[in-house]
Amino acid sequence: MKQILSSLEGMTSMYMASQPGPHTAQSIREIIAQLRVMPLFAGQVEDDDAEELARLIEEKYGISMGFGAIVDAEDFRPWLHDARINGEIGDFYWGRYRKLLNLKGLPKSVIDATDEVTDRVLDRLGDPRNLSAWSRRGMVVGHVQSGKTANYTGLICKAADAGYRLIVVIAGIHNNLRNQTQARIDEGFIGRDTGRLAHANRAQRQKIIGVGQFDQREFPVSLTNTLRDFNKATATTNTSQIGQYNVPVVLVIKKNSSTLKNLLEWLKEHSVHQGTQMVSQPMLLIDDEADNASINTAYARDEVTRINGQIRELLSLFHRSCYVGYTATPFANIFIDPDTDDETLKQDLFPRHFIIGLDAPSNYFGAQKVFLDARERHVRLIDDNEDILPMKHKIDHPVDVLPESLIRAVRAFIVARAIRNARGQQGAHASMLINASRFTDVQGRLRSRVADVVDRMRDAVAVDGAKGKAALRNPEIAALHAVWEAEFAEAEGADWPNVQARLHEVLVAARVVEVNASKRSQPLDYDQGGEHGVTVIAVGGFSLSRGLTLEGLTISYFLRNSMMYDTLMQMGRWFGYRPGYEDLCRIWIPADGVGWYAHIHEAMDDLQTQLKRMELAKATPEQFGLAVRSHPESLIVTARNKMGTGREFPMKVGLAGKLVETTRIRTDRDQLDRNRQAGQALAAAIRASGRAPQNPSRGTLFSGVSVDLIRDFLRAFRADASDPLTDPRLMSDYIDARADTELREWDVLFASAQKADATSADLSGIDMRAFGRSVGEPDLRQGVLAISGTSRRVGSPGDERVGLTKEQIDAATNTFREERIRDGKPVPETLPPRIFCEVRGRRPLIILRFVEPVVPDELKAKSPGLVLAWSICFPPSDVQGGTVEYIVNTIRMREMFGEDEIEEEALGDPD
Secondary structure, eight states: OHHHHHHHHHHHHHHHHHSOSOOOHHHHHHHHHHHHTSTTTTTTSOHHHHHHHHHHHHHHHTOOOOOOEEEEOTTOOOOHHHHHHTTOOOOHHHHHHHHHHHHTTOOHHHHHHHHHHHHHHHHTSOOTTOOSOEEEEEEEEOOTTSSHHHHHHHHHHHHHHHTOOEEEEEEOSSHHHHHHHHHHHIIIIIOBOHHHHTSSOTTGGGOBOGGGGTOOSOOOEESSOSSOOOOHHHHHHTHHHHTTTSSOEEEEEOSOHHHHHHHHHHHHHHHHHTTTTTTTSOEEEEEETTTSSOSOOOOSSSHHHHHHHHHHHHHHTSSEEEEEEEESOTHHHHTSOTTOOBTTTBOOSOOOSEEEEOOOOTTOBOHIIIIIITHHHHEEEOOSOTTTSOSSOOTTOOOSSOOHHHHHHHHHHHHHHHHHHHTTOTTSOEEEEEEOOSOHHHHHHHHHHHHHHHHHHHHHHHHHTTSGGGGGGSHHHHHHHHHHHHHTTTSTTOOHHHHHHHHHHHHHHOEEEEESSSTTOOOOOTTSOTTSOOEEEEEESGGGSSSOOOTTEEEEEEOOOOSOHHHHHHHOTTOBOOTTTGGGOEEEEOHHHHHHHHHHHHHHHHHHHHHHHHHHTTOOHHHHHHHHHTSGGGHHHHHHHHTTOOSOEEEEEEOTTOEEEOOEEEOOHHHHHHHHHHHHHHHHHHHHTTOOOBOOTTEEEEEEEEHHHHHHHHHHOOOOTTOGGGOHHHHHHHHHTTTTTTTSEEEEEEEOOOOTTSOEEEETTEEEEOEEEEBOHHHHHTTEEEBOTTTOOSSOTTGGGTTOOHHHHHHHHHHHHHHHHHTTOOOOSSOOTHHHHTOTTOOOEEEEEEEEEEOOGGGGGGOOSSEEEEEEEOOOOOSGGGEEEEEEOHHHHHHHHOHHHHHHHHHOOOO
């Protein structure tokens, strides 16, 4: 029955796509009614099923997707439109792919947006009709798990239609990601299963898949397959197939120096035998996860720099070549120095010709939805791991038992899968991710313990699962029922008798596998499910942290940490699309991780906003790179890209229009006392100056305070060395450059909590009530007060409005809302602080407050009591671009991030 409905959905979607104009609820039902009477479906689709299908299609066609933003080089000259008008470009490959997207049920609006965006990218590549030498460098910025592979598959199809005859896809640093990418290229571009093509049996070699079902006049030649990466001998046997390049040649290779070396050698040898025919072909190189291992850095290990050199050499072999890097975390690429070209290897990989930002469709399950809009629904905190599996542990750490939170997460996965089956989704895949250690040996022990948990559930259900209510006497089934009651009792189609009846089929199918670099690792093969989708619990580390898609990911257990934006975002495999089961998705994560992801989302959102602003200002990629590099938060990714150089690295940091807060403070008693004395001195000096206090609802405000008093306070105050933005040297340099102009007079707010039971304190006679703030327990054990919670804010939402007029607040709010609506994005309930800091003509604002750490009873002895903290809202700046030079060296990096963090980020994950 499910196959019939799936076929009906596909035909309905294709019929709708062929009809002009928007579709209404009524027109969708009319199309379904017409198709139901066809012989293929006659008598097989009930009215209720037809109505459910209509609602599903309605939901899909309500999904929208914007076109993103583009920053172009000054020499951009479009060519694609004229080539199409003149009939010089066909649409064979793209036409097949568009049909496949329709068949998969993608909303027409999303397919149309993909069509438009891939046209924009292709137009910025070199014109393959131009026979003179050229090279192009660009970057496409998407969102984690938002469909970048589908986008560059569309680009490959269009490039092939335009005349590109050699296409190389570099797909991550692990075999499983390369194999997965090859399978998607097989389906969306080649049209045949290359794994079957690798076999000698000719009957097996003709398995047609994906786009091959629509038109079989041409098949691209693939020199790689789903079973094996590039091999010189295999490629040479296919030389006769390449012929005169009447069809495109494609390779999907791993980002590995040995593979790239073999490819380079083969291309050089082949070009000698074939004259210049190969190197004269227009070549497109797509670098998936372009921020990982492609950047020319000076790590202690030579591997990364070698890969960068090999990619550049590969591009330089061809007279006409294009490089397009795809990534969701572009910080590293933007940090490439545009002037690091090499006489032999030509241009580095800085995206000098274009940067394109992709908008995610409106149904994207991303950080905004997970960690801000619906945190209570999706996020569960891990707080029971330290004695069993601490965040930092060694390679020989034993795993004799599992944290109760992990066992609960496994049970939630089994129950959620049962609910999905009850909803008719048994043919779809379902996955659980467990990423709790960087060591493969520890991952192996975790897999064994998790398998034991699943085995106990399987045995219990096999014995007692069919006993109705009596089954609850079994402790394992009772535990599953308790998780259902707490997590899913209100979910659609989730009544317990129905769930219990499905447990056996779920547990029989469930597998627990390792996904890492060990010999125990098993591939995530989602093609083996047949009529029933795969049900898998994947235990891994770095192999699960980049690019790899876990189909139907429903439950995640994430016990890793990092201060690097790109690492954290890429580890978030739970982002993506969850049609029909988004309400069942859960993420177990430490409290600090929640705060980091919410914070990172704001930084990434800010990056996309900057990209749109740069587009409107007609800025170039170099100018965009400077803007991003000067963003204060970019310091957090500097370590990953510049660590290990053993030399000082100056960078420009911009604090203009930014909010800076002391989110990390050492709990050293002497320093805390000195910080409090600095606050008392500031309060006393302001009162002595005769400034009249104002009493807004948020505390006591003084306006027009001299910058000299602020500088004295900041010179005496110390936070934590791991927070670069509160470095007194950075603050001093930035303020000194503007002390006579923009930052001459300040607003100073001594903030006071509104709760009647808040702890009272004072600074030189100014009454203040302390603010309760959650802090990270691991940090507190190490002597650091680190603000955690959803926003990682010392301050409170709306603090930045203090000192502004109502007109200024309304103007900033309305401008922000209009921008979000124009870009098709929801307007968050809590407005970002930056929009009020960016108000032209405002005074700089510093807010002092007392923070009272919220800690569990067992850590009260380590709590420092009331701690003085500050927030600064810097206004926009016209002084030297609003930046100041900040020096970073090896020692400074180790102070900021710690030895272990640097080691892991610089050298990679042991798995």
